[in-house]
Amino acid sequence: MDEDINILILSCGTRNKIVQYFKKELAGKGQVITTDCSELAPALYDADKHFIVPRMGEEGYLDIILSICKKNNIKAVLSLIDPELSLLAENRQGFLDIGTMPIVSNHNVVELCFDKYGMYKFLINNDFKAIKSYIDKEKFYKDVEVGIINYPVFVKPVKGSASINTNKVNSKEEVEILFNQYDNLMIQEFMNGIEYGADVYIDMISNELVAIFAKEKIKMRAGETDKSVSIKDDKLFELIKDFVKKIGFKGIIDIDIFKVDDEYFISEVNPRFGGGYPHGYECGVNIPKMIIKNVSGNINEDMIGDYKEGIYMMKYNEVKIIKGN
């Protein structure tokens, strides 16, 4: 008799759709178990079972998660928040030792995704188009003088999630004020183009890229894609394939891309389910199913671009109600 395929989703927060999708795909095959440090994380309540755990930074956190995996016979673990991806990647062997597969890229790859300047250097060193980026403001001022880059530009932390603390600035004075106030900032070219997103799955067994879902972002709200439309473009697919291979991703990644003058520029990578992934799932790009297939020991076949173009996604608020203790 086959064993159950139980999957653990850490720091599930408000990502109910991800939990719902896993539950649907696992029906009859295993359970979805969720954790969060807050009882008011609505996605907790869409799982078959949930645990309230300490904050990720607290001592003993990893042991608690490992113990949940052991006791619940967890076959795969994934996280929906950035800092935890490093934790999973760093402790991959510890999870594998108890029979749990962390669905995450290798530690050095995860770290590179969170270092915006490091990613920029990787991109230009590997002949990809990249959004001009500077950590040296004097070099930036020189490039402004000779017209290599112009205001406005973005000033943002080298490490930082979403659009938190990102400032659009128009002058040297503003750059100076920000660099005096904060450490570890970078200056990035303002891209006046169309924004795209791609949800990508790299098979955990074959290490081959097997799925890409690409969409144009139509409207953003609080740093998240609110409305998008599915697109297909072989040039974009080839770029993503090349990029993913060179960097060596594993599992799920979400790539942000700009298109300016018919050229694609890779902007950022989240090595986890992106906030806009439900669009891909609803269009048939079923990454939970691919993860389950991998966990069952089977390789996924290439289904790159296997979805319809011109399908629109719009978000709205759903609510979850619980009774307090």
Added chain:
Amino acid sequence: MDEDINILILSCGTRNKIVQYFKKELAGKGQVITTDCSELAPALYDADKHFIVPRMGEEGYLDIILSICKKNNIKAVLSLIDPELSLLAENRQGFLDIGTMPIVSNHNVVELCFDKYGMYKFLINNDFKAIKSYIDKEKFYKDVEVGIINYPVFVKPVKGSASINTNKVNSKEEVEILFNQYDNLMIQEFMNGIEYGADVYIDMISNELVAIFAKEKIKMRAGETDKSVSIKDDKLFELIKDFVKKIGFKGIIDIDIFKVDDEYFISEVNPRFGGGYPHGYECGVNIPKMIIKNVSGNINEDMIGDYKEGIYMMKYNEVKIIKGN
């Protein structure tokens, strides 16, 4: 045979839950029809029928809405956006003439809700506690000198929706900069307290307040309540009853309230369904049902406070998918 009760929801946007609730309550009794100026308003697609209409400000808009009401035998019309409430209130008679009841307060009441300084004057003139507000910055500076008010304060437009362009300021210099940049600003005391919200229904036939659902706001996101918990407090209920009676509201209103040192301060009123209304509905405070009852010619009975305390609401993203043309 009774006629169908068809209800029209204007500018439905992303308020899918409101449309879903009306659809549920109307099942077998009539249709929910929605409008929006954008095909990417997800709530359009939860209705029985929808129409894409011009933007509200465009010429002929009112005639188009009246014509939709006539052709679809609409018994009641409501809007989910602020500017349109004035339009409905101003043209009440035009709608009544074709058999459509606008679910909205009178025009002067709607206008008062959008004039934050006018509302402040109304509150203090009627012996309600109110958040200290100034349109005269010199008077504000004098009050700062004698310690009647202290920094930080909020500087915000007298008319303006949600938290758009609201600045927390700490000094006279910042106040001066903002007043030099923008017209029609007001200065408002920073309230260091707990925020509450109340969903209220005033019967359209009896003009009596029949429902109050009160909740403590736990977490806000992009100006909207993301997590809340239901509460009951007779002192708050009495305050709301008194306020609603003195101002003369009708239909649905959403009130924002601060509690500081055990005293309630009315902060703002939206004379429409608030973004957090689903919490009330899920707890059994069924305003769509009350509207339908009124439209059928029946008066609603008092059910103030008829819900459970300690029920938590948490929002998450749901998605709607459509195929483009």
